[in-house]
Amino acid sequence: MSTLTQATRSSTGGGGAKRATRMRSDSRRAAPAYYWMVWPAVIAFAAFHTLPVLVGIFFSFTNYAGYGAWNFVGLSNYANLFGDERVLQAYGFSFLFAIVATILTNVFSLAIALGLNAKIVGRNFFRGVFFVPYVLAILVIGYVFQFFFANSLPQILSGIPVFRDNILTNPDLAWTAIVVLAVWQACAFAIIIYLSGLQTIPGELYEAASIDGAGSWRQFRSITFPLIGAFFTINVVLSLKSFLQVFDPIVALTNGGPGTSTESVTLLIFKGGFSGGEFAYQTANAVIFFIVITVVSLFQFRVLQRREAEF
Amino acid sequence: MTTTTTTAAQASEAMPEERARRGRRRPGRESDDTRRINWWATALIAVCSLTVLIPMYLAVVVALKTPDQLAGGSGFEWPNPIRLENFAEAWERTNFPQALLNTAFITVGSVVFTLLTSSVVAYGIARNLHRPFFKVVFFYLLAALFIPFPIIMLPLVKQTAILGMDNPGGLIILYTIYGLSLNIFIYTAYIRSIPIELEEAARVDGAGTWRVFWQVIFPLLMPMNATVGILTCVWAWNDFIMPLVVLTEPEHRTLPLVQYVFQGQFNVDYTVAFASYLMAMAPLLIIYIFSQRWVISGVTRGSIK
Numbered sequence: 001m002s003t004l005t006q007a008t009r010s011s012t013g014g015g016g017a018k019r020a021t022r023m024r025s026d027s028r029r030a031a032p033a034y035y036w037m038v039w040p041a042v043i044a045f046a047a048f049h050t051l052p053v054l055v056g057i058f059f060s061f062t063n064y065a066g067y068g069a070w071n072f073v074g075l076s077n078y079a080n081l082f083g084d085e086r087v088l089q090a091y092g093f094s095f096l097f098a099i100v101a102t103i104l105t106n107v108f109s110l111a112i113a114l115g116l117n118a119k120i121v122g123r124n125f126f127r128g129v130f131f132v133p134y135v136l137a138i139l140v141i142g143y144v145f146q147f148f149f150a151n152s153l154p155q156i157l158s159g160i161p162v163f164r165d166n167i168l169t170n171p172d173l174a175w176t177a178i179v180v181l182a183v184w185q186a187c188a189f190a191i192i193i194y195l196s197g198l199q200t201i202p203g204e205l206y207e208a209a210s211i212d213g214a215g216s217w218r219q220f221r222s223i224t225f226p227l228i229g230a231f232f233t234i235n236v237v238l239s240l241k242s243f244l245q246v247f248d249p250i251v252a253l254t255n256g257g258p259g260t261s262t263e264s265v266t267l268l269i270f271k272g273g274f275s276g277g278e279f280a281y282q283t284a285n286a287v288i289f290f291i292v293i294t295v296v297s298l299f300q301f302r303v304l305q306r307r308e309a310e311f
Numbered sequence: 312m313t314t315t316t317t318t319a320a321q322a323s324e325a326m327p328e329e330r331a332r333r334g335r336r337r338p339g340r341e342s343d344d345t346r347r348i349n350w351w352a353t354a355l356i357a358v359c360s361l362t363v364l365i366p367m368y369l370a371v372v373v374a375l376k377t378p379d380q381l382a383g384g385s386g387f388e389w390p391n392p393i394r395l396e397n398f399a400e401a402w403e404r405t406n407f408p409q410a411l412l413n414t415a416f417i418t419v420g421s422v423v424f425t426l427l428t429s430s431v432v433a434y435g436i437a438r439n440l441h442r443p444f445f446k447v448v449f450f451y452l453l454a455a456l457f458i459p460f461p462i463i464m465l466p467l468v469k470q471t472a473i474l475g476m477d478n479p480g481g482l483i484i485l486y487t488i489y490g491l492s493l494n495i496f497i498y499t500a501y502i503r504s505i506p507i508e509l510e511e512a513a514r515v516d517g518a519g520t521w522r523v524f525w526q527v528i529f530p531l532l533m534p535m536n537a538t539v540g541i542l543t544c545v546w547a548w549n550d551f552i553m554p555l556v557v558l559t560e561p562e563h564r565t566l567p568l569v570q571y572v573f574q575g576q577f578n579v580d581y582t583v584a585f586a587s588y589l590m591a592m593a594p595l596l597i598i599y600i601f602s603q604r605w606v607i608s609g610v611t612r613g614s615i616k
Contacts, residue, residue: 049463059466114352121350132363141588143584290458293459
């Protein structure tokens with residue numbers, strides 16, 4: 001309401017005075033209605049997002065098991081984490097998985113987006129097909145993949161020893177099956193982002209390049225890739241971040257097994273925190289995980305953006 | 312009032328139109344494309360699309376088999392005769408109507424509340440970004456995008472249990488709140504592109520800030536509402552980890568959770584389980600098939616900012 005009165009008052013003044021009042025009104029407090037719009041959201045967000053984060057950090061300095069009494073133990077949870085084989089293995093697995101899955105997702109989805117951007121028959125149909133995995137619950141379609149790896153593949157590829165025995169029960173190779181499922185789903189979204197990036201490139205650039213004698217690979221390297229650099233950055237950062245937190249595909253395929261060979265950090269926090277009586281210990285793990293993810297994301301942004309600028 | 316809305320509608324229409332005119336090929340308009348048909352790319356894309364179609368085919372044929380037909384085969388053989396009783400049995404074993412109702416309730420509730428709240432908050436922030444308070448709020452909400460779910464998972468479960476929010480209603484509140492970060496990011500850029508003159512005209516007519524929002528701004532936000540609605544819908548419908556940790560009562564289980572029934576057993580009843588998987592995936596898949604173009608353009612709009 002105050003803006004309205006301000007406006008009417010300023011309209012009575014001259015031209016120069018009008019601008020001055022307006023600028024002054026800008027630096028003053030906003031209309032109360034705007035605060036009413038924002039405050040409830042801030043309070044709700046603080047209560048259900050920031051508060052749990054702070055509570056988690058608080059309990060990471062205790063020996064709370066999730067029930068019963070607890071004491072402060074200082075930094076010993078953090079100290080123990082660095083010597084814990086199972087935790088280190090979970091980080092190793094998460095990083096290996098996330099890096100491989102990120103590379104594959106971006107290579108495949110960029111290739112498919114390039115194909116969809118070419119003049120092909122039934123483009124809208126195929127674009128629709130490639131987006132299907134996005135609307136499926138990864139857990140549910142993951143069970144279909146589990147059947148495929150455990151029952152179909154040993155039958156179809158019975159000549160190859162690795163596949164003849166269920167690959168999901170192979171401690172060294174079970175992670176590749178999880179990569180297949182996760183990449184399969186992540187590609188759906190990445191393809192759409194790359195496709196919208198490719199459609200921002202004017203066709204004339206390619207015409208000019210081909211007149212200059214540039215082949216398709218040269219065109220891709222010198223025109224396409226530099227011009228979709230921003231989309232590449234966003235895709236790599238987003239996919240690495242979500243792959244590091246992988247959970248659903250593992251539950252569907254191996255549930256962390258065989259043994260703990262495919263246990264990701266999120267799965268470990270879930271298992272140890274809820275059924276292992278390690279509430280405080282795993283919140284400490286989560287705090288470290290948060291720091292790791294933030295550092296990785298910021299590092300990626302810096303590296304990828306510098307590389308983008310080089311072109 | 313009428314004039315205001317017409318100009319507003321024109322303004323919103325003009326924006327994407329202008330973007331398209333700046334020498335860009337729009338996906339749907341093949342007639343603009345003077346290139347020759349690339350058969351190599353067509354073949355390659357067709358082959359690649361099998362990676363999506365084959366798992367779907369497998370899900371369908373296994374769901375139509377008898378356990379005997381499945382035994383010994385790879386699962387890909389076409390069933391003869393077809394067994395539809397799998398669906399009836401899956402319906403019963405998972406208590407499908409209950410799970411469907413739970414999931415639908417959570418999804419619809421989350422989408423409605425998200426659209427009504429995120430847009431208001433984003434409007435309040437977008438129109439005051441030059442003021443320190445609103446800027447701080449904006450970055451406070453945005454910073455949460457960097458915080459991984461595992462760190463809040465364990466304390467959150469305690470908190471929802473204490474507050475009696477370990478039920479579908481509680482999940483709706485959580486989805487609405489956790490969606491804020493991304494949604495405000497999506498809305499804010501769009502709201503700032505709406506000319507402020509549209510609002511000033513309404514204000515001169517005597518409308519307050521709330522009325523300006525609901526009558527002038529909210530109708531203009533429809534493209535972004537579609538984007539945010541789709542993202543929230545897919546997230547709430549398919550999410551597994553949040554219902555898994557928050558819900559405590561068995562009768563509150565959502566569609567992804569009830570699939571657990573088939574995993575606990577020693578000998579998995581694959582044919583019935585697959586029928587159940589199909590029924591869990593079908594509702595969203597069918598909606599997607601009928602609104603494919605709309606869904607994809609909605610998601611694209613949200614991601615290129």
